[in-house]
Amino acid sequence: MPDGTVLIVDDDAAVRSALKFALEVEGFNVRLYPGPEALLADHDLPSHGCLVVDYRMAVMDGLQLIDALRDRHVVMPAILITGRANNQLRRLAARSGVNQVLEKPLFDGALIEIIRQALGTRGL
Amino acid sequence: MDAALQAAQARLRSILETVPDAMIIIDQRGSVESLSTTAERLFGYAAGEVVGRNVKMLMPAPHREQHDGYLGRYLKTGERRIIGIGRVVVGQRKDGTTFPMHLTVGELRLDHRHYFTGFIRDLTDQQMTESRLNELQSEVTHMSRFTALGEMASTLAHEINQPLTAISNYLKGCQRLLERMEGEQALVLRTAVGKAADQALRAGHIIRRLRDFVARGESERHVESLPKLIEDASTLALIGARENGVEVSFRLDATADLVLADRIQIQQVLVNLIRNAIEVMVESPNRRELEIATVANADETIEVSVADTGAGLAPEVAAHLFQPFVTTKRRGMGLGLSICRTIVEAHGGRIWVDARPGGGTIFRFTLRAAKVEEPSLAE
Numbered sequence: 037m038p039d040g041t042v043l044i045v046d047d048d049a050a051v052r053s054a055l056k057f058a059l060e061v062e063g064f065n066v067r068l069y070p071g072p073e074a075l076l077a078d079h080d081l082p083s084h085g086c087l088v089v090d091y092r093m094a095v096m097d098g099l100q101l102i103d104a105l106r107d108r109h110v111v112m113p114a115i116l117i118t119g120r121a122n123n124q125l126r127r128l129a130a131r132s133g134v135n136q137v138l139e140k141p142l143f144d145g146a147l148i149e150i151i152r153q154a155l156g157t158r159g160l
Numbered sequence: 161m162d163a164a165l166q167a168a169q170a171r172l173r174s175i176l177e178t179v180p181d182a183m184i185i186i187d188q189r190g191s192v193e194s195l196s197t198t199a200e201r202l203f204g205y206a207a208g209e210v211v212g213r214n215v216k217m218l219m220p221a222p223h224r225e226q227h228d229g230y231l232g233r234y235l236k237t238g239e240r241r242i243i244g245i246g247r248v249v250v251g252q253r254k255d256g257t258t259f260p261m262h263l264t265v266g267e268l269r270l271d272h273r274h275y276f277t278g279f280i281r282d283l284t285d286q287q288m289t290e291s292r293l294n295e296l297q298s299e300v301t302h303m304s305r306f307t308a309l310g311e312m313a314s315t316l317a318h319e320i321n322q323p324l325t326a327i328s329n330y331l332k333g334c335q336r337l338l339e340r341m342e343g344e345q346a347l348v349l350r351t352a353v354g355k356a357a358d359q360a361l362r363a364g365h366i367i368r369r370l371r372d373f374v375a376r377g378e379s380e381r382h383v384e385s386l387p388k389l390i391e392d393a394s395t396l397a398l399i400g401a402r403e404n405g406v407e408v409s410f411r412l413d414a415t416a417d418l419v420l421a422d423r424i425q426i427q428q429v430l431v432n433l434i435r436n437a438i439e440v441m442v443e444s445p446n447r448r449e450l451e452i453a454t455v456a457n458a459d460e461t462i463e464v465s466v467a468d469t470g471a472g473l474a475p476e477v478a479a480h481l482f483q484p485f486v487t488t489k490r491r492g493m494g495l496g497l498s499i500c501r502t503i504v505e506a507h508g509g510r511i512w513v514d515a516r517p518g519g520g521t522i523f524r525f526t527l528r529a530a531k532v533e534e535p536s537l538a539e
Contacts, residue, residue, distance in 0.1 A: 048326075050323060053326070054328075054330045058330070142329060143357075143364060
């Protein structure tokens with residue numbers, strides 16, 4: 037069973053719960069957050085984890101959330117999921133220290149593979 | 161004074177009094193020499209109030225601030241931007257109201273001095289079929305219809321992508337569980353779930369094609385002069401603003417000049433923001449001040465802002481403002497700001513909204529500054 041927790045931030049409830057199901061079947065611990073505020077309000081973040089963050093959310097986008105976490109010295113690998121990833125977004129994501137940008141609907145097994153790698157290599 | 165000169169002056173006076181067109185003669189510093197009776201009527205001034213003063217008093221901002229510069233540039237470079245060409249511009253009457261007009265300028269050189277004669281046709285009541293204003297307007301409305309379609313398609317793609325993401329992840333989990341099960345029923349289920357996954361994949365391909373189709377209409381970007389873009393967009397967006405008691409001011413950073421942009425798309429963003437600003441101010445009893453400003457940032461971006469003194473935005477509205485189908489208007493699809501965001505982000509910029517100190521709202525967006533290689537690229 038993989039060690040570490042996957043933290044999922046997406047404002048779509050169905051996407052959250054489906055990702056939880058698919059990842060738990062793979063043996064991951066999963067925590068769900070309906071938005072950036074909920075994650076930022078969680079003061080008991082796991083020390084060993086991996087973020088899976090949706091890009092387009094209402095108040096704060098996924099990259100702003102990742103930047104806010106870095107400002108708080110929360111160091112965790114991060115994967116950005118988005119409907120459409122253009123080069124501009126990939127550049128911005130790289131600047132925010134995002135490990136990987138994946139396009140929804142996440143058909144292939146890339147997400148699971150990358151989470152597994154990220155949790156294996158601990159930190160950035 | 162010799163008789164020939166006196167006769168010539170009398171002839172000019174009689175021409176100016178009777179010519180049906182509005183005519184204004186200025187010297188090379190922009191100072192008004194004389195004007196026709198029709199011009200006096202058109203602008204609402206008596207000749208005595210205008211003669212000897214700078215002609216920029218008959219123009220609204222930003223031309224008012226820039227006209228001396230236009231003259232200086234012409235005298236220095238000889239490059240004609242209006243002389244002998246003619247174009248639609250905006251004039252300002254004595255009472256502060258503005259109106260569209262067609263301006264043709266002729267030039268006269270006497271010794272070493274230049275004089276310019278402006279012939280003005282008031283376009284207020286005209287069918288503006290041939291005017292630049294109309295061209296601009298149809299370009300922008302065509303574009304906004306096109307972009308609205310694109311925006312709806314990309315919103316649709318996004319909305320369908322979400323449930324599809326859920327479906328594909330549920331199926332993936334099921335497939336994994338079924339791999340661990342034995343027996344004939346598990347085999348049948350595995351096949352069925354696999355086929356369901358194939359169909360989800362198929363739907364995903366359709367969505368991708370739709371998105372690619374939308375992306376194909378993507379913009380053509382050139383090096384453009386930002387002040388010129390703002391001028392064109394505000395010419396269009398500000399018609400009628402004065403009549404509604406809106407005071408307009410421009411604060412343009414002289415170093416914020418060239419940008420890499422799709423001209424029509426950025427005009428569309430500006431027209432949208434300016435019209436919105438005017439609309440909210442007309443609805444509110446506050447003073448009505450619109451400010452359009454640019455600032456060049458150190459990181460080679462330029463920030464453009466449109467500030468109003470309207471009622472301001474509630475925080476919960478502000479948070480969702482740029483999402484499609486969100487609107488505070490009674491009529492309207494809620495696509496305007498969403499399209500603005502799509503356009504600005506496609507240009508590699510950001511768009512956001514701030515509360516204006518003292519009440520009202522400031523919309524801001526950034527564009528990438530273009531490197532100055534050739535000044536002529538600006539035109």
